[in-house]
Amino acid sequence: MNTKTPKYLIAVQKSQNGGTTWSRAKIIAPFDSVAVTDPVTGKMIRGGGDALPEVAINKRTGELFVVWQSAKFSGGKYDEIAITHSVDGGRTWSAPVRVNPALGRAAFTPMVSVNHNGAVGVSYYMINCNHHSKNRLPVDYWFTYSTNDGRTFIPPLHIAGPFNMLRAPEAVPPFVLGLFIGDYQGIAAFHNDFHLFFSKVNSPSQKDSVDVYTTVVRVNGSRSLFTNILRGVDLTQTLDK
Numbered sequence: 001m002n003t004k005t006p007k008y009l010i011a012v013q014k015s016q017n018g019g020t021t022w023s024r025a026k027i028i029a030p031f032d033s034v035a036v037t038d039p040v041t042g043k044m045i046r047g048g049g050d051a052l053p054e055v056a057i058n059k060r061t062g063e064l065f066v067v068w069q070s071a072k073f074s075g076g077k078y079d080e081i082a083i084t085h086s087v088d089g090g091r092t093w094s095a096p097v098r099v100n101p102a103l104g105r106a107a108f109t110p111m112v113s114v115n116h117n118g119a120v121g122v123s124y125y126m127i128n129c130n131h132h133s134k135n136r137l138p139v140d141y142w143f144t145y146s147t148n149d150g151r152t153f154i155p156p157l158h159i160a161g162p163f164n165m166l167r168a169p170e171a172v173p174p175f176v177l178g179l180f181i182g183d184y185q186g187i188a189a190f191h192n193d194f195h196l197f198f199s200k201v202n203s204p205s206q207k208d209s210v211d212v213y214t215t216v217v218r219v220n221g222s223r224s225l226f227t228n229i230l231r232g233v234d235l236t237q238t239l240d241k
Contacts, residue, residue, distance in 0.1 A: 007031075010053050010068060012090045028093045033069040033079050035178075036108045038137045038166075039130040046171050046178030047108035047125070048185060050079060056112040056120070063087050065120055065150055067110040073098045078106040081124045083150045099144065099153055105130055111196075115189035119219050121145040122153070123187050123196050128162040137179075138162035141198055143217055159215055163201040167209050181210050193218050 008031035014023045033050035037043060053068040063085055070082035081099040086092060099122050100107040107126040114120050121143065128138035140161030144153045171180040186197040194217045199210055 010066065012055075012064075012066075014090055026090055026093075028066055028084060029068075029070075029082070029096050030072075031068065032071050032076070034071040034076060036069070036079050036106045036127075039106075039127065040132055040134050040137070043137075043166070044178035045108065045165060046176050046180040047079075048110075048183050050108065051176070052183075054110060054112050056114050058114045058118055058120075060118065061087075062089065063114075063149065064090055065112050065114065066093075067099065067112045067122055069108055069110065070096060072096060073102070074104075079108055081107045081110045081122065083110075083112070083120075083122065085120075085150050087149075094150075097150060097152075099150075100124060100126060100142070101156065109185055111185050111187040113187040113189040113194060115194060115219060116191045117219075118149075119145045119147050119192075120150050121187060121189065121194040121217070121219070123159070123185070123194075123198065135166065137165040139165045139201075141200060143194065143196060145194070145219055157217065159196060159217075160198070160200050160213065163203075165201060167201045167204070169209060182212075184212050 010028040010031050011025035013025050035050050036045040036047050050069045053066050056065045065085045067083045069079040071079050073080050082096040083099050084093045084096050105127045107124050110124040112122050123143045125139055125141055128140050141159045142156040143159050144156040146153045165179050168179040168181045171178055181199045184199050188195045196215045199212045201210055
């Protein structure tokens with residue numbers, strides 16, 4: 001996709017009467033994803049943020065946040081994670097900011113939420129390195145947060161990985177093609193905690209190639225520190241019991 005003349009736009013509409021009528025669409029930003037591919041083999045990864053922006057609200061202030069995959073910061077070479085915010089109910093939006101570190105590697109499938117103290121948490125996947133074996137595509141799952149309304153983010157916390165994305169199921173027509181670990185990602189805030197809900201590829205010794213996990217990250221809003229991390233739980237096994 002040409003990032004200077006994008007085919008799609010990210011927009012927002014508002015209803016003030018329970019959804020009976022809606023405002024005209026307000027453009028937030030160009031949807032300038034170029035999708036994610038294995039830098040060695042060229043095999044496509046089917047992400048979530050290349051087609052589905054995610055939105056969150058600060059329940060105390062009403063400030064809105066939107067994240068998505070964007071090739072803006074790489075000059076159209078690869079996707080990274082972008083965030084923007086609005087303090088006036090969606091009428092105007094800040095310039096997009098890059099969430100992930102600038103490492104020259106693709107990031108995808110972002111999720112966003114805001115905790116009780118106003119910390120903006122974002123989770124995402126990122127390719128581990130651009131020079132790897134053709135039989136292994138290492139991907140990691142990360143979490144980071146901002147205490148200044150998404151203007152800057154702390155160094156990301158490593159949650160899971162690296163796992164071999166090449167072992168993931170591959171979506172086939174009529175669905176969007178690519179290695180696919182599901183759209184079953186999410187992030188929810190409860191008090192100071194961020195509850196991460198994600199899927200990852202298992203080791204070859206495990207029965208299922210992909211399982212769903214959950215992890216809790218506790219953020220101390222006054223000091224902007226991680227104070228507690230609970231390891232992931234295999235939800236598919238839990239539900240089977």
